[in-house]
Amino acid sequence: MRQQARLGMAMFLLSEAVFFLMLIAAFVYFRDANLSAAGGNLNLRATSIYTVFLLASSFTMWRATADRRRFWIAATAVLGAVFLAGQAREYWQLFQRNVTIGQGQFGSTFFTLTGLHGLHVLLGILLLSVVWRWHTQRAAIEAVGLYWQFVDGVWIVIFSIVYLWTFF
Amino acid sequence: MTVRGWLSTTDHKKIGILYMVTALFFFLVGGLEAMAMRAQLSLPNLKVLAPETYNQVFTMHGTTMIFLVVMPVLIGFGVYLVPLMIGASDMAFPRLNALSFWLLVCGGLLLYFSFLAGGAPDAGWFSYTPLSEKTYSPHPGVDYWALGLLLLGAGTIASAINFIVTIATLRAPGMTIRRLPLFVWMNLVNSVLILFALPALNAALVMLLGDRLLQAHFFDAAHGGSPVLWQHYFWIFGHPEVYIMVLPAFGMISEIIPVFSRKPIFGYGFVAASTLAIAFLSYGVWVHHMFAVALGRIFLSVFAAASMLIAVPTGVKIFAWAATMVGGSIRFTTAMLFAVAFLLEFTIGGLSGVGFAIVPIDWQLTDTYFVVAHFHYVLFGGTAFALFAGAYYWFPKISGRLLNEKLGRWNFWMVVIGFNLTFFVQHFLGLLGMPRRVYTYPDLPWWGLLNLISTFGAVILGLAALVFCVNIFASLAFGARAGNDPWDAWTLEWAAASPPPADNFERVPPVRSRRPLWDLKNPQAADWAAQGGA
Numbered sequence: 015m016r017q018q019a020r021l022g023m024a025m026f027l028l029s030e031a032v033f034f035l036m037l038i039a040a041f042v043y044f045r046d047a048n049l050s051a052a053g054g055n056l057n058l059r060a061t062s063i064y065t066v067f068l069l070a071s072s073f074t075m076w077r078a079t080a081d082r083r084r085f086w087i088a089a090t091a092v093l094g095a096v097f098l099a100g101q102a103r104e105y106w107q108l109f110q111r112n113v114t115i116g117q118g119q120f121g122s123t124f125f126t127l128t129g130l131h132g133l134h135v136l137l138g139i140l141l142l143s144v145v146w147r148w149h150t151q152r153a154a155i156e157a158v159g160l161y162w163q164f165v166d167g168v169w170i171v172i173f174s175i176v177y178l179w180t181f182f
Numbered sequence: 183m184t185v186r187g188w189l190s191t192t193d194h195k196k197i198g199i200l201y202m203v204t205a206l207f208f209f210l211v212g213g214l215e216a217m218a219m220r221a222q223l224s225l226p227n228l229k230v231l232a233p234e235t236y237n238q239v240f241t242m243h244g245t246t247m248i249f250l251v252v253m254p255v256l257i258g259f260g261v262y263l264v265p266l267m268i269g270a271s272d273m274a275f276p277r278l279n280a281l282s283f284w285l286l287v288c289g290g291l292l293l294y295f296s297f298l299a300g301g302a303p304d305a306g307w308f309s310y311t312p313l314s315e316k317t318y319s320p321h322p323g324v325d326y327w328a329l330g331l332l333l334l335g336a337g338t339i340a341s342a343i344n345f346i347v348t349i350a351t352l353r354a355p356g357m358t359i360r361r362l363p364l365f366v367w368m369n370l371v372n373s374v375l376i377l378f379a380l381p382a383l384n385a386a387l388v389m390l391l392g393d394r395l396l397q398a399h400f401f402d403a404a405h406g407g408s409p410v411l412w413q414h415y416f417w418i419f420g421h422p423e424v425y426i427m428v429l430p431a432f433g434m435i436s437e438i439i440p441v442f443s444r445k446p447i448f449g450y451g452f453v454a455a456s457t458l459a460i461a462f463l464s465y466g467v468w469v470h471h472m473f474a475v476a477l478g479r480i481f482l483s484v485f486a487a488a489s490m491l492i493a494v495p496t497g498v499k500i501f502a503w504a505a506t507m508v509g510g511s512i513r514f515t516t517a518m519l520f521a522v523a524f525l526l527e528f529t530i531g532g533l534s535g536v537g538f539a540i541v542p543i544d545w546q547l548t549d550t551y552f553v554v555a556h557f558h559y560v561l562f563g564g565t566a567f568a569l570f571a572g573a574y575y576w577f578p579k580i581s582g583r584l585l586n587e588k589l590g591r592w593n594f595w596m597v598v599i600g601f602n603l604t605f606f607v608q609h610f611l612g613l614l615g616m617p618r619r620v621y622t623y624p625d626l627p628w629w630g631l632l633n634l635i636s637t638f639g640a641v642i643l644g645l646a647a648l649v650f651c652v653n654i655f656a657s658l659a660f661g662a663r664a665g666n667d668p669w670d671a672w673t674l675e676w677a678a679a680s681p682p683p684a685d686n687f688e689r690v691p692p693v694r695s696r697r698p699l700w701d702l703k704n705p706q707a708a709d710w711a712a713q714g715g716a
Contacts, residue, residue: 116397
């Protein structure tokens with residue numbers, strides 16, 4: 015049962031990895047044309063701060079899978095929510111400057127990539143809520159834990175390519 | 183069983199049957215679409231279908247046959263047979279299994295709802311940009327196409343996960359990876375292919391929907407987008423997809439030919455390993471769909487070489503199946519007839535495929551009827567022939583009754599004659615320069631005659647499909663009782679009752695070789711004894 019849940023989730027994440035790989039490839043494909051737009055619109059400092067919250071949630075998720083205490087599950091969800099709030103704030107500021115998904119190539123690739131990642135974080139928070147409320151089964155928490163660490167890992171790649179590569 | 187029972191079932195056998203029935207329904211729908219096209223093309227300058235309608239019909243025919251017929255029916259056979267063949271009582275995730283099926287239903291409904299919502303998709307089954315962009319395809323057909331395919335893709339990925347976990351964790355004691363029935367092997371490799379291929383399509387679909395619904399600019403050149411990017415993404419999915427549609431069929435052939443030749447498969451290891459080679463290479467050949475795009479000579483050479491290379495592991499399989507028959511005492515049941523015909527028809531499609539790997543030949547023939555002939559020899563001559571073989575072979579297990587052999591002969595010969603009449607002449611039409619996806623053609627020498635022959639063949643093929651349906655319904659009512667093991671076969675599904683009870687086996691026979699039922703029936707000549715327990 016535990017083995018099945020873990021293997022099933024791992025296979026699902028493999029398919030998710032291909033999905034994100036294609037979106038990241040599209041961003042890189044248009045990167046040169048968009049470099050000035052990216053440099054002019056991205057806020058490295060703010061994003062770095064909310065990235066730290068997401069990274070911290072990897073630690074709390076690890077604790078949650080280890081001892082299955084509700085505190086760590088809730089802490090992970092809260093840290094994820096802070097990350098999403100940071101992302102929402104960034105989107106809002108971009109909209110103020112009329113940078114949207116329909117506004118040039120940069121908007122298309124940036125919002126599609128980071129937006130779909132954000133949806134994955136949101137789904138992760140929903141899964142955590144389910145585990146927090148109904149399940150303390152080991153298999154369930156472990157599967158959600160795998161998912162959460164994967165989504166964090168994808169963000170590290172996205173942050174490196176979309177933000178760090180633009181500025182350094 | 184009640185309607186509610188069918189709607190809420192999580193039994194892999196019921197879900198497998200639902201898949202197969204759904205696929206048969208859509209096979210008839212997609213077949214009618216093909217008939218409409220052949221009617222329009224039967225003579226030069228006809229006006230049976232308006233050009234706009236013709237575009238919708240060929241788009242829906244391709245999309246239906248691939249996503250609502252071939253993939254579901256292969257998954258259906260897998261869902262039904264894999265747990266039985268490995269001695270399990272169900273899939274690893276029964277409810278996920280049901281979800282996969284219902285996503286298929288929803289995707290199919292969404293796709294066909296487009297007819298009521300302002301027009302079906304009309305940009306071809308691969309929906310090339312910019313044709314599929316809002317500017318050139320303003321009605322919502324392509325949106326329904328993309329949304330429907332997203333649902334179907336999600337369901338297919340869920341099935342693949344389910345197969346992998348089932349095969350990894352639920353095998354009967356003794357069923358090592360090297361003793362797996364080849365049908366199960368092919369389903370395992372196929373599931374890995376699905377895991378890597380379908381998400382590429384999903385990503386492309388999300389981007390296309392972004393372009394169409396949110397004014398993003400991934401694929402429209404007018405705003406700096408790249409139509410070629412869509413082609414890359416689509417074929418990174420699309421070429422592995424070709425193998426996704428044929429590997430389980432290879433698996434069926436690998437079960438059927440040995441049983442009706444009364445010999446174990448020749449070169450089990452080679453058949454299994456060549457499948458891995460095909461899976462690996464299938465990700466390195468997608469550009470052969472894009473040889474007519476100016477991509478640069480090195481690009482073309484690399485992908486041409488890879489495309490030729492992938493013919494090798496496929497050829498290995500053909501030889502293994504042929505060698506299995508050599509010296510066997512062959513029983514020409516309808517299932518075996520279809521399996522042998524599969525070898526011949528599929529080889530024709532394979533050979534014209536190798537031809538396309540040669541870039542100048544591709545340049546000459548791309549977008550002509552030669553391509554249509556080629557892939558129908560692979561998908562119909564290959565997959566559909568194997569599916570007919572599989573239907574005649576496993577129907578007794580699924581229903582408890584044998585399909586009628588006499589109707590089966592009619593079915594077989596009508597399919598062979600109808601199929602070859604329809605598609606063989608299309609090779610010549612392609613060589614004469616007739617383009618695909620054009621709703622009519624001028625009265626050029628030979629074009630009218632060859633098209634008329636093709637349409638005549640399609641009518642025979644359509645009647646053959648009806649004979650098959652009649653055979654199913656008549657045999658369900660009046661067919662001879664099959665018993666557990668009508669073919670004297672060797673894999674575990676034939677140890678269960680026909681049809682199997684809810685939990686499949688009272689007791690799973692011991693698995694000590696690749697042919698556990700042979701060992702059970704012939705203890706004096708058991709495989710495991712002969713092979714020293716291997």
